[in-house]
Amino acid sequence: MNEDAIIRKLRRHAPLIGDDCAVVPAPHGQDLLFTTDFSIEGVHFTQESRPEQIGRRAVARSLSDIAAMGGKPLYCLVSLALGRWTDRRWMNGFYRGVNQLLRETKTRLAGGDISHAPQLVCDVMLCGSVGSGKALRRSGAKVGDSIYVSGPLGGWRHKPEIVPRLDIGRKLIGKATSCMDISDGLALDLHRLSIASGVAAEIDSVPLLEGASLEQALHDGEDYELLYTAHPERRVPGIRIGTIRKGKPGMLRFRGKTLAPIGYDHFQ
Numbered sequence: 001m002n003e004d005a006i007i008r009k010l011r012r013h014a015p016l017i018g019d020d021c022a023v024v025p026a027p028h029g030q031d032l033l034f035t036t037d038f039s040i041e042g043v044h045f046t047q048e049s050r051p052e053q054i055g056r057r058a059v060a061r062s063l064s065d066i067a068a069m070g071g072k073p074l075y076c077l078v079s080l081a082l083g084r085w086t087d088r089r090w091m092n093g094f095y096r097g098v099n100q101l102l103r104e105t106k107t108r109l110a111g112g113d114i115s116h117a118p119q120l121v122c123d124v125m126l127c128g129s130v131g132s133g134k135a136l137r138r139s140g141a142k143v144g145d146s147i148y149v150s151g152p153l154g155g156w157r158h159k160p161e162i163v164p165r166l167d168i169g170r171k172l173i174g175k176a177t178s179c180m181d182i183s184d185g186l187a188l189d190l191h192r193l194s195i196a197s198g199v200a201a202e203i204d205s206v207p208l209l210e211g212a213s214l215e216q217a218l219h220d221g222e223d224y225e226l227l228y229t230a231h232p233e234r235r236v237p238g239i240r241i242g243t244i245r246k247g248k249p250g251m252l253r254f255r256g257k258t259l260a261p262i263g264y265d266h267f268q
Contacts, residue, residue, distance in 0.1 A: 016075070022110035024075055030129040035065035041083060041120040051090045054122070055097030056161075061183070062126040063105060063164035064224040068181040070136040070173040071128035073166065075110040076102060078124055081117035105166060136172060136179035136228070141197035143246045145177055145229040148238035153186055154212025155220025162224045168237055172228055175236050179228035185221040188263025191250045193227060200247030203254045207239045218254075221264035 016022040026032065039045065039058040059076065066073045078098055082091075102109055107126070150165045165181075172179055178197055182189045186206065194201045206217050217223075229244055230236045245253075252259040 016108060016110045022075065024110065027074075027129045029132055031132050031135055033066055033069050033071045033128040033130060033135065034125070035062050035128075036123060036125040037061040037065070039122040039124070047083070047085055050097075051093030052097035052100075053161075055094040056101045057097075058122045058124050059098050059101045059107075059126075060162035060164050061224065062124045063101070063107070063166065064162065064181045064183070066126055066128040067164045067166045067169035068136065068179050068226055069128070069130055070134065070169045070176075070179065071130040072170070073105050073107040073126055073128045075127040076107050076124065077110055077112045077126075078122065079113040079115075081115045081121040083117065083120035086120060105164070131173070134173050136169065136176055138178050138180050138193045138196035139198075140176075141178040141193060141199050141201075141229040141244045142231075143199055143244055144232060145244040146232045146240050147190070147201060147203070147242040147244060148226075148228050148230065148236060148240050149182070149186070149207065150226040150228075150238045151223075152207040152209045152212075152239075153182065153217035153223045153225060154209030155185070155216040156222035157216060157220065158209040158212045159223055162222075164224065165226045168226055171237055172226075172230075175234055176228040176230050179226060182223045182225050182227050183221060184265065185219040185263025186223075186227065187218045187252060187259055188221075188261050188265075189227055191252055191261030193229075194244075194252070195250040197229075197244070198249045200245045200249065200251040200253070201242060202245050203242040203252065203259065205241055207241070218259070219262050219264075 045054050150168045
């Protein structure tokens with residue numbers, strides 16, 4: 001197995017691969033969205049994880065970012081630094097997981113890079129699009145808005161598979177006042193949204209995945225559900241969990257008590 005052989009195999013499913021850059025047309029009347037996410041051995045998965053699961057999950061994390069902006073995924077770049085323990089069978093499984101989710105979301109693999117390292121590292125870059133000026137942002141929440149999540153929460157222990165909420169993200173265009181995905185825990189991500197919008201937030205209730213504790217749902221992270229706000233009279237999908245309040249930007253309260261913005265932090 002060498003780099004040229006891998007590229008030849010990938011081109012069977014991804015004809016944009018082969019030159020130094022992929023050449024793609026820019027959609028008319030659309031803003032382009034770009035995001036990137038690392039998946040790192042020992043942080044996001046282990047050597048015992050199934051390669052199909054690693055590939056699918058790596059792509060799903062970036063797709064969730066596109067969903068949070070209300071966008072449509074278009075093109076994907078997948079770069080791999082292979083660990084010494086990988087082989088041809090592992091590579092085949094990894095790309096099966098990648099390509100399966102790309103087909104499901106009508107996203108085209110446009111290239112990437114392949115190298116090697118002491119531990120396996122994957123970087124997925126996604127390009128998507130959304131109508132000009134229509135992208136959902138974190139900075140639009142208003143005092144009195146209702147706060148929603150797209151599904152029950154519980155953190156990484158209770159979320160073996162990430163389901164990017166692309167359908168819900170697109171339905172929120174023109175309805176939600178702010179939006180982001182929950183990657184580092186409800187408390188920390190709602191704190192970030194509130195700071196970006198210059199508001200405070202109050203949580204009334206938290207929907208839980210089966211077997212999950214409230215502590216895990218608030219702080220563990222990797223739920224990849226959408227967190228968004230909307231005017232209280234506006235009908236939107238999802239589960240209402242609280243209200244945007246006037247107060248110090250980023251201040252959180254839960255059932256009348258101050259809630260610390262604790263979640264997953266790569267640097268802690």
